[in-house]
Amino acid sequence: MAILIGTLVLARRFGSSSFFHGFLVAVGVFLSLDIVVVHWIFRLHRVTAGPEANVIEPILVAFGVGFVIYGLRRERRSSVTPRRRERGRTGCRGRPAPRPRRTPAAGTRRKDATMTTNGPVQRLSTPRRIDRRAALGRLLALTLLVPPAVGVLTGCGHRDQPGMGDGGMPGWMMSGYQMMDAQMMADMPAIHDLLVRHDTIRRQVDDIEGGIRARTTSDPSIAQLIQTHVQQMKARIETGTPIRQMDPLFREIFEHHGAITMTVSQIPGGVEVTETSSNPQVALLIRQHAHHAVSEFVARGTDRAMRPTPLPAGYRD
Ligand code: HEM
Known part of the structure; x- marks a missing residue:
């Protein structure tokens, strides 16, 4: 303010x-x-x-x-x-301005003090015009x-605002610099629709060695959204293009994106994703994301997405 x-x-x-x-x-x-x-x-x-x-x-x-x-x-x-x-x-609107008096012809001028002793003409203050430049x-x-x-x-521009760690999350979609991330604008519609239609989505997550295997499915129209979203997020993980950087878990995930392997296969109604890492600390992040981010988004939609995700127990940076 x-x-x-x-x-x-x-x-x-x-x-x-x-x-x-x-x-x-x-x-x-x-x-x-x-x-x-x-x-x-x-x-x-x-x-x-x-x-x-x-x-x-x-x-x-x-x-x-x-x-x-x-x-x-x-x-x-x-x-x-x-x-x-x-x-x-110069005259009133609609009425022509008074015509200037005709100057008497040379030689016919009367010797009139009022006509011959004009003082210096004051410049009129005209309104300032703004040119195009x-x-x-x-x-x-x-x-x-x-x-x-x-x-x-x-x-x-609320990066690192207070209240992040205690459940208050001012923005849940931040990328590195959210207003400039065109990719985020492209990814947003699917995320938004998934959150709005969260109650139509079914999800099962199994822990496997080094990470998780998750099956996420829904009606045909939502299935398409899930597939789109997962491909978009896979591209982000592979290229290290962060999203939701106000959330400590997502920040850590993108910091370690190079250590994550993600394979996606399309199944009827959605996707099956296998996500693993040979680094046990990163495996903790993957599991936390699957159980406490995505599964909770599916359970509670936008309300949950407004909250950050805590780092997993036992995780040390
Ligand atoms: C109901 C809403 C959502 C659904 C159904 C959903 C679904 C998924 C699925 C199936 C995956 C693959 C990994 C896994 O299965 O655990 C995934 C990954 C991902 N999602 Fe979402 N998602 C939702 C909301 C969000 C939101 C709100 C964000 C962030 C703004 C987000 C960001 C990501 C990211 C960054 C990944 C890749 C990171 C990783 O898998 O470790 N998702 N999502």
Whole structure:
């Protein structure tokens, strides 16, 4: 909140009024759209982990909409006023400005003090016009300024926030730097749908030497999602492209991704996955993931996904 207020004060102090109004509108659009689309529609994360998010987020959206309306109205008013002033000088709307007096022909001028002793002409202060280049410059400045400011405000960049280890998890889908991970956006729909339809999924996990063998199945449409998700996650494990980095278990898994072997076979209704490691510590991570992450996601859906997964007993990094 302090950063948002700080950036608003700076924009007001050092920018023109148009810049400030544009800044307000941009902050407002980002604030409201981010929460409505990313938090509420895609459910990628919340402002906070607890139920207070249900109060804070609507307030932020209301502020965002308020910023947009206020910024637009003020900008329109401030761009209309100088035009009116200018019109006042040149004539009223609809009525032509008075025609300039014709200058008397040379030699016919009367020796009139009022006509011959014009003082220096004062420059008219015309409203400042913004050319296209300046407007683009300001737009660029806004684009660079707004995301970090609002990101911090809304908690979008919440890496390593307090409360992680004690059950409070502000974001359950973080990759390394979540806003930039296009792969995460591609993987998200399957994960989201699996969590929403979790009660249609059946799962059996057996411990084997060095890891687990798990069969996860469902109706045909969900089976397709399971297969897609597992292929996507297998690719992440193989390439070491992390996801859900706010969760200590997932962080450890991706740190040791090179020690994990994962084989996937399609079975009717879903997949059978064998996941092992020759490193006994990594085998603990694999089992913890299978029993206490995936199986619990299947049992409890999104509510469980909002919580982190503890590291397995006996695990030492
Ligand atoms: C109901 C929801 C979900 C289902 C049914 C599901 C299913 C699976 C399955 C079958 C596997 C193969 C490993 C195993 O069977 O134990 C897997 C692996 C994986 N899933 Fe999910 N998953 C779900 C939710 C999530 C969520 C919310 C995330 C993270 C945001 C996630 C990330 C991963 C990762 C990173 C792997 C590979 C890591 C590993 O297997 O060690 N999954 N998932």
